[in-house]
Amino acid sequence: MAGSGTAHLRPAGDVVLRVEDLVVDFPAGGGHRVHAVSGVSFDVARGETLGIVGESGCGKSTTARALMQLPPPRAGSVRLDGVELTALRGEALRATRRRLQMIFQDPVSSLNPRRRIRDIVAEGPRVWGAGADRVDEMIEAVGLDPVTAAERRPHEFSGGQCQRVSIARALVLEPEVLICDEPVSALDVSVQAQILTLLERLKERYRLTLVFIAHDLAVVKNVSDRVLVMYLGKTCELAGGDTLVERPAHPYTRALLASIPRGGLGLPPADRLIRGEPPSPVTPPSGCRFRTRCPKAGPECAAAEPVMRRIGEDHWVACHRPEGAD
Template identity: 80%
Template sequence: MAGSGKAHLRPRDEVLLRVEDLVVEFPAGRGRTVRAVSGVSFDLARGETLGIVGESGCGKSSAARALVQLPPPRSGSVRLDGRELTTLRGEALRRTRRQLQMIFQDPISSLNPRRRVREIVGEGPRVWNLPGDRVDEVLEAVGLDPATAAVRRPHEFSGGQCQRISIARALILDPEVVICDEPVSALDVSVQAQILGLLEDLKARYRLTLVFIAHDLAVVKNVSDRIMVMYLGKVCELAPSADLISRPAHPYTRALIASIPDGGLDLPPSDTLISGEPPSPVDPPSGCRFRTRCPRARERCAAEEPQIRQVGEDHWLACHFPALPDPEPPVEDSNKE
């Protein structure tokens, strides 16, 4: 299965969320189409955090919204605990969305400015007629004082506090998966660290499974069990976080790591620098979509799309000419005559 585009997926009974051949496209006028996500596959084990990273426009957020069918993908499969979501409609789909909650990039605009915090956080349980009032519990869990926070409106809070409210709104429905769509990119660095620490604490307390999306690899590497690198709607590389950071194989991944201050990895400039802007998703390059900016590109890259293959333990990438370390020489057997 080394050449299969889905070779990196684990057996179905080992995962909570499984995405196969996801395609998301949007009309761009004049008969053109934005190819936002093109055949992406990944999975998520229960209790795992999968980081998805890439430049703006790489398809991260489009893939995330397709998980909750907002809008539904053009094609592909999204299975939550074995249940196919792309075929659900109406009430069945609405009920399933309770298990897939999102935290958005702009915490302030994602909250209704006319409502008080108690109404915002408690709206989900009211809609679902859930027993009990857990608003105070989840507000305390995200670090807010219910006695004062619950009666105020979003404009009375800072950006970091609004993001805590958004997290509480997601938690109160006891979701299986929380999709964090760049949840700290609009926050100051010091506040980012607080929110990231909060998400780690809540993950353990509520046994959450997370999809964490960001354009900043420095942020993603600290919260993710595995990291998936995307470029122009395609998966470039997928590996455990520590392995991806210490042994990046795809030229695009290496460039992202080289941009991290004090990244701790000494990479040659000729192998990490990329130039120019990403191509348009309306008219992506043939073959490898990264080839127009890749320092390793050759003729094969234009003629043939690279398929994802295994290069290490649970380490996968799609590249014809990756930067792989030389194999270690065999260990001599001292007992051999």
């Protein structure tokens, strides 16, 4: 084993976003609560793309909204350039949100259908009194004509074009961090590739830091410097994209990789690596939350929750029986 410690640590790089022990839960009736995010920690270095991946209901989108304080987490810390966002209220929080913008999963419903494209992109500058001179630049930067497209309304555009508008709306305020919450999952495969290429180009042009969330590990790996795997509100594994594919250590990560078409990258069939359906986040299993679906689970997996430990250079896993660890 290469060592142990807290999973948010990164060997090198200027950290712009630091998340520690993030907890988000919701009332579920009868005195119960939905444990959506339970103690997630990670760092994002300036200029990198951190991917977050997992099945539907794993807590990745809830994590994204908690970064924006929508709503604020019940516990934990979110720091942007050292500023504790969970402690901010009112105008101070609104001002900080200029530096942390979000793109949503459904590009059509996230846009006001009654407003013209130029007005949608210019909404932020009108509120903040800054960035109005960047509206046409942003419309053009996302691949739309600022003359012809700007006067049309969202219903006149395809889903991919609407997502371009959403990206322009987010970038016009010159954010440092762009949170992409499943930005291509509602789009056709060919359009997905176009939007991913656009995001990569804009990242370089405007020196952005990205948090990219998706349920498709193949997509996340291709656009991310590092990938964080979540399951039922917990972090399972954190590693560079190539490392995660070549040496997956957590049984859940291996199952996600095995489910990718084209043979599952040489892994056994997914149904040999994962079984059944995810348990309820209202009553998660004791110990390791993946143990009820894991063929490798043993008594220790029910008795104690595994902690994130380092098993390689910038490779962390929360598992009592990780693959390939000493």
